[in-house]
Amino acid sequence: MKLKIVLLLLLPVFSYSEGTYAQAYNPIGTKLDESRLTLFPETVVVDDATADGGKAIFRPANAAFNTMWFGPYVQFQAGNYLVQFRMKVTSNVSNNALLQLDVIPSAGAYQPLWVRADMFRDSNQWELITIPITLTNTVSNVEVRGISFRPGTTDVYLDYINIIPGDARGFYAGEYAVTNKGDVGIGTATPATKLHVIGKSKIEGDMDVVGNIKTKRVKVTVSDWPDYVFEPDYKMTALNELEQYIQLHKHLPDVISAAVANKEGIDVSDTQAILLKKIEELTRYIIEQDKRINAQNKRLEELEMKATPTSPLPPVPLPLSRHNP
Numbered sequence: 001m002k003l004k005i006v007l008l009l010l011l012p013v014f015s016y017s018e019g020t021y022a023q024a025y026n027p028i029g030t031k032l033d034e035s036r037l038t039l040f041p042e043t044v045v046v047d048d049a050t051a052d053g054g055k056a057i058f059r060p061a062n063a064a065f066n067t068m069w070f071g072p073y074v075q076f077q078a079g080n081y082l083v084q085f086r087m088k089v090t091s092n093v094s095n096n097a098l099l100q101l102d103v104i105p106s107a108g109a110y111q112p113l114w115v116r117a118d119m120f121r122d123s124n125q126w127e128l129i130t131i132p133i134t135l136t137n138t139v140s141n142v143e144v145r146g147i148s149f150r151p152g153t154t155d156v157y158l159d160y161i162n163i164i165p166g167d168a169r170g171f172y173a174g175e176y177a178v179t180n181k182g183d184v185g186i187g188t189a190t191p192a193t194k195l196h197v198i199g200k201s202k203i204e205g206d207m208d209v210v211g212n213i214k215t216k217r218v219k220v221t222v223s224d225w226p227d228y229v230f231e232p233d234y235k236m237t238a239l240n241e242l243e244q245y246i247q248l249h250k251h252l253p254d255v256i257s258a259a260v261a262n263k264e265g266i267d268v269s270d271t272q273a274i275l276l277k278k279i280e281e282l283t284r285y286i287i288e289q290d291k292r293i294n295a296q297n298k299r300l301e302e303l304e305m306k307a308t309p310t311s312p313l314p315p316v317p318l319p320l321s322r323h324n325p
Helices: 239-249 258-264 268-307
Strands: 003-005 009-013 030-032 044-047 055-059 072-076 079-089 097-104 113-116 127-135 139-147 156-165 176-178 184-186 195-197
Touching (some): 030 072, 097 127, 113 127, 139 156
Antiparallel strands (some): 003 127, 044 055, 079 156, 097 113, 097 139
């Protein structure tokens, strides 16, 4: 008889208001609540409108170091299971350990999960903490415990424990789901694609996408936006030098070559900044050219004025007729 803990996973916080808390309990699992768990002294059942069924197990911060609950010694067939603890704390500030969660038979190995207050995203908001387990044989006395409660940090609440078979039916937990098709939903229990995320996401590190990206907006972080082109001390390249550079390299200065772009790709942030720099430089060239053209036009007008007499010429007399009237 063996129990193997294969992974410890802390899921995101799920908040449930009164009237919607039924979403927190997955009916395909085995539910353990205050009616099936044994409570140690100083652990009590309290009314809580946000809890499933309106009641929760509660242990105050000033309670003694002890077990919070244990039980109920139930039978499970061999297989994979997800053991969910729906819990909350009064304050999520401290990083001190609060208590250990574990799942064990009367004989066999187990590995506890220490719960800390700062694991909870918000104070007084329910969160699902999940421990996936594998039972290699049918077990008749599985016990789920909250032990080694550490006093002095914060109050702890347990709504229920739900043990879900990890079979083809998938895993559903309010705003987190893995369907029987292998689709993963974060922020949604009904993913429409292989990965369906609703809400703000953060990825630190590289991400390779083999395919197309479709989006409404893209915001790229930049560090050196080229408005310095319009500073008085910015040195512009003479057009004849620019022409020589283009003839030699077949691309503009600062712009990567086609060979490099085709081989390594382009950096969107750098490329946007370089393109803007070239547009701003082009704008300066156009302004300077416009000034030269205006100056030349003014000079031509002045030359024309000098070449044109300032007073009208006298009239030319008509020739005299040879015949008198």
